[in-house]
Amino acid sequence: MIKIKQVTLHHIVQSLKTPFHSSSGYVQQRESILVEVLDEQGVTGWGEVVAFSTPWYTEETISTAFQLLKDLFIPLLLQHTYKHPDELEHVFSPFKRNFMAKASIQSALWDIYAQKQNQSLSAVLGGVRKEIASGVVIGLASKSEMMTQIQQYVDEGYQRFKVKISPQQDIELIEEIRKSFPDIPLMADANSAYELNDIDRLKQLDKYKLMMIEQPLAADDIIDHAKLQHQLDTPICLDESIVTCEDARKAIELGSCRVINIKPGRVGGLTASKKIHDLCEKNNIPVWCGGMIETGISRAHNIAIATLPNFTIPGDISSSSKYWEEDIVEPEITAVNGTIKVPTNPGLGYIVRKDLIEKYRLSKTVYTD
Numbered sequence: 001m002i003k004i005k006q007v008t009l010h011h012i013v014q015s016l017k018t019p020f021h022s023s024s025g026y027v028q029q030r031e032s033i034l035v036e037v038l039d040e041q042g043v044t045g046w047g048e049v050v051a052f053s054t055p056w057y058t059e060e061t062i063s064t065a066f067q068l069l070k071d072l073f074i075p076l077l078l079q080h081t082y083k084h085p086d087e088l089e090h091v092f093s094p095f096k097r098n099f100m101a102k103a104s105i106q107s108a109l110w111d112i113y114a115q116k117q118n119q120s121l122s123a124v125l126g127g128v129r130k131e132i133a134s135g136v137v138i139g140l141a142s143k144s145e146m147m148t149q150i151q152q153y154v155d156e157g158y159q160r161f162k163v164k165i166s167p168q169q170d171i172e173l174i175e176e177i178r179k180s181f182p183d184i185p186l187m188a189d190a191n192s193a194y195e196l197n198d199i200d201r202l203k204q205l206d207k208y209k210l211m212m213i214e215q216p217l218a219a220d221d222i223i224d225h226a227k228l229q230h231q232l233d234t235p236i237c238l239d240e241s242i243v244t245c246e247d248a249r250k251a252i253e254l255g256s257c258r259v260i261n262i263k264p265g266r267v268g269g270l271t272a273s274k275k276i277h278d279l280c281e282k283n284n285i286p287v288w289c290g291g292m293i294e295t296g297i298s299r300a301h302n303i304a305i306a307t308l309p310n311f312t313i314p315g316d317i318s319s320s321s322k323y324w325e326e327d328i329v330e331p332e333i334t335a336v337n338g339t340i341k342v343p344t345n346p347g348l349g350y351i352v353r354k355d356l357i358e359k360y361r362l363s364k365t366v367y368t369d
């Protein structure tokens, strides 16, 4: 049984090495809340709130998550005892959405649970891979900067390249990339920058052998995504549209996508990620793990979930050094020749560096039962 006796929220901020642009948002200073959970037997688990400072990706923010953790989710966590982290889903279920806040606690509980089983997080989740293929994201920038970055990441050995697109920069960009890199595994992420009216424009992308187009239309529009998918050869991958397992079921049933991007934070944690994974597997929909410009803590959770069998496409899990001068885990996460080794030691498998947390910390708040 797991009984939690203390939760500490570390609110930190780090500068990205280079600012990150997508069609819907921009990040330079990355705020995060690191969630340190301690059980009665002295085992510590770590989670991370991956919401951004403003609601440009989904509606949650660092402040909304902080508020709800403090007022609701931490007091609830402290009230119960747990045989398994899945039980938290039920404890939090009376409260709608706010999945990134919920996921941060649940991930920490998974970390504790794995340590108590003396197994890696990957093993307790049912992972089957010893290493995962690493992909990389190229944010919106000038065409020439994006080309330079792609070359750099090709040289580093990454196995999949995702470029951000928008109606202002799409066909010509992809055309130019394909001229220089005819065969790289390439995909485009639009972060909802298009409307169904843009169908002719999107159809023009079919000739570039993209692995998929991610989230072309609005997050709440799986009907139009289905109409679009029926007319496109290129598979659609849904990101923002899938926040629950039910969303995934409906999108699959309607034919709104042929691939799903799972981000544990977006869907409420590792338990929900596993459920969506299983549903997709049954329906022959491959999945991959997205990224949230996160620290090594959330990256470690992502690595663990990406070892499940239906994560067959390289995701957005890249080296810590892509964004950070120094990551707050040791060893840092490193893709070597486009591959990340999955840690085998109990729990997360990385040591969290409290010295660095202190260095980047804006505030620390402790809650006890």
Ligand SMILES: O=C(O)CCC(=O)C1=CC=C[C@@H](O)[C@@H]1C(=O)O
Pocket (backbone or CB within 6 Å): 021, 022, 057, 137, 189, 191, 239, 290, 291, 292, 293, 294, 316, 317, 318
């Ligand atoms: O973490 C990474 O390396 C990539 C992150 C990334 O591409 C995204 C994070 C958050 C919002 C988006 O702009 C984008 C995505 O939609 O996947």
Ligand SMILES: [Mg+2]
Pocket (backbone or CB within 6 Å): 189, 191, 214, 215, 239, 240, 290
């Ligand atoms: Mg996306």
